[in-house]
Amino acid sequence: MSLAETEGAAPAQSGQQGGEAAPAVNEPKMTARDANVYYGDAHALKQVDLDIGTNEVTSLIGPSGCGKSTFLRCLNRMNDVIDGCRVVGDIRLDEEDIYHPSLDVVQLRARVGMVFQKPNPFPKSIYENIVYGPRIHGMVNSKGDMDEIVESSLRRAGLWEEAKDRLEEPGTGLSGGQQQRLCIARAIAVNPEVILMDEPCSALDPIATSRIEELIDELRQNFTIVIVTHSMQQAARVSQRTAFFHLGILVEVGSTEDIFTNPKDKRTQDYITGRFG
């Protein structure tokens, strides 16, 4: 009984708080209103309203299968690739509807980059991995441009010192943590506005994880970041805002501090204290 009440209350709550209280977002980079995702007949994401703040790290937490990754993939239309997946609702990037027929998905993805759960460098050299994106978007014309973009991307991803002497070696030869930083560098190279990260540390050891977390904190200066994570500590460490998903519903969203110290919803409380999930 109480569950049903809170379920109904949750979206309204987040919607209201979006405009006033602590987790308010003054300049939303991206907005989702009444976002629904269906995989065939399964309703995977239900009526989600969520703002992504500019130059903030927003973390999406929740148990497996709660729809957080699904929501993340809505933001750069990676769900388009999946057969039988249907997205309904209004999702905007800088007030522009990203599901509008006139929008070119290629340009959207140049503006909204993505880093995946498992490091997935292309089976090419480190150098080629970085210039891949800039080249397909026509951002580089000369060898000088490319060298510059490679160096600056690797520097911003904190990989330059380790990789500068082996740029021609295959990216797949790096360690897991280095590969993931290479993937981040690859995403940065296109100079996106938003970077989506789908559990970027789940395949990494604690040391590599802490390096990525530091990196995320630095990148916040220039990029808007949305990160899906299973680690509550990670969400608490890196993000300014946290959204808790459960069973395809956005249960609660607020400043990270509020969510972890003073959750309003019982399910959020249960999840962050480890009672389920």
Added chain:
Amino acid sequence: MNVLTILLVLLVLSTAAYFVGQRQALTVGGGSAKQLHSLPSYHGFYAALWVALPAIILLVLWLVIEPHIAESVLLANLPQAFSQLSQAELDLRIGEIKRLATGNIVGATISPELQAAADGYASTLTVSRIAMIVAMAVLVGIGFLFARKRISVSLRARNQVERVTTVIMFLASLIAILTTVGIILSLLFETGRFFTMVPFWDFLFGIHWSPQTALRADQVGASGAFGAIPLFAGTMLITVIAMFVAVPVGLFSAIYMSEYASPRVRAIAKPLLEVLAGIPTVVYGFFAALAVAPFFRGLGESVGLGVSSESALAAGMVMGIMIIPFVSSLSDDVMNAVPQTLRDGSYALGATQSETVRQVILPAALPGIVGAVLLAVSRAIGETMIVVMAAGLAANLTANPLESVTTVTVQIVTLLTGDQEFDSAKTLAAFALGLVLFVVTLCLNVYALHIVRKYREKYD
């Protein structure tokens, strides 16, 4: 009682032993399988194996040794008259005696001595056969009693049955391997004989092919030539033409199947494409000879080009069509093996599908695709039926695809078709050609499989 009957009887007996063993195991175990180390069925197999295996081993040994013993008995009992004969004549007589004894047709007139010897030989065989059956029956009995005695609660019947099964499987694979070794040895042996008649370098680098040997010195065609270069060149020409057809078509259809086609289209189109691989090569052969070759000749005439009716172009094109499924199916598999995460990574950077295919999928799948193409090449080189029907017999050394050329396989077929004497260079040349073909395709296959395997390891 022939061997087939003996085997059938053995089968019946071992089946019976199976049930007896199974029943006994159940009885020993007090009506249930719980107490037993192995399930009752394993006890059954245990008994069945003890009944059948020793007898079968005896049978095989007996059948191998029997002819030698029977022959030496026959030789020992031959009448005096035979001892003056030469070895060749003796062999002939012995052959006649054997045929007489087994009731086959005999060429010579049957003398009384011959008849007597044949009767003696026949009775030797009968005695041997009876002795064998008795020995087998004894072995079956001993095996059965032994197995019955061994069956107990603690008998590790499963382990023993599985060990025997392993040995049987090993023997089966050994047969396959030994056959291959046998084929190679026979090729090597005959090729060695060929090279005693024709110098190795003349064969491998000679540019004139006219495989005939004269019976008399002044005969027409007394100057046989065994330079295989025109054949290698013809084979290469047809293979290259085939690859020009198969690689683009196969690769593009593989890209379409793995990257662009919807699952429904793929489910229909892929099997349809693979039907091409199921068409007998003979059918391709007359398609090439009766439809494609005349078409090219007509086309050539209309633009004033002389095209041979048996042009390399026609044979190569049809062969190319035949190997499309090899290229497309294998390439499709390797492209599907490229992890989805790489595609996602490329799309997430804003790459279009064609950019992803060209710059991520194809480079990642390239080793596998090269492997697929090499396998197709080795298939094209060894292909026989299409070229026999559609390519020519004349060994022209030319690079013009409109002329007729001949291939290694065509020449092997013509050299060995019909009655042949096996001591002439003409016939033995076929073995040398076969060996060359074998070595080339083997190397290609090994290299291609190596590439494919190396690639597979990378992503699994």
